[in-house]
């Protein structure tokens with residue numbers, strides 16, 4: 001599910017401290033590339049800011065801590081998830097300011113893809129490091145059964161959109177140079193899908209499977225589990241908003 005792999009971002013000052021955004025997975029080549037990049041600038045790894053606790057972003061913390069004993073590791077706490085990594089996490093929260101070399105990054109809570117998800121905002125360049133908030137060319141999985149929340153996710157998209165960023169730097173895929181267009185399209189897509197889920201409920205489809213089959217008719221069977229997870233996320237959002245109801249194993253309007 002990581003596509004071409006992960007992006008991590010190194011913000012370094014010559015002869016000074018460096019900040020890494022996301023820890024990756026501890027891949028040997030990543031550790032080597034990081035060491036070379038730091039060496040080139042005579043910089044030292046001071047801080048690692050982790051966007052969220054999913055393994056492809058956080059599990060590399062252990063290898064980084066061994067290779068860079070002075071580094072500090074920050075993320076928003078996610079009890080039950082963070083403990084699986086042997087890292088002395090320091091807490092970050094919405095509104096905090098993190099140092100990145102000579103620059104400051106504002107911490108922006110962007111829950112939805114995961115409950116602990118953070119983005120990092122550089123006001124001067126209107127650049128946001130967005131973790132798994134968006135991936136160019138595809139949509140982002142919201143696992144309702146594993147801490148994902150579509151209502152939160154849509155609010156996070158709206159919040160980032162309101163900042164009118166110039167560039168988004170995601171953890172997967174290329175940089176986003178037209179964030180307003182992408183974020184608007186993401187929101188539109190989810191609203192369209194929600195209308196489809198409502199229509200499916202209206203025509204009597206009462207299970208996740210039946211709703212997914214009616215909306216994603218003809219989809220490659222290998223993709224159906226992801227489609228059902230998406231339907232589940234929409235239903236959960238509608239249930240919280242009291243626009244859909246679930247009883248006796250059946251969904252209804």
Ligand SMILES: [Zn+2]
Pocket residue numbers: 052054113114132
């Ligand atoms: Zn993730």
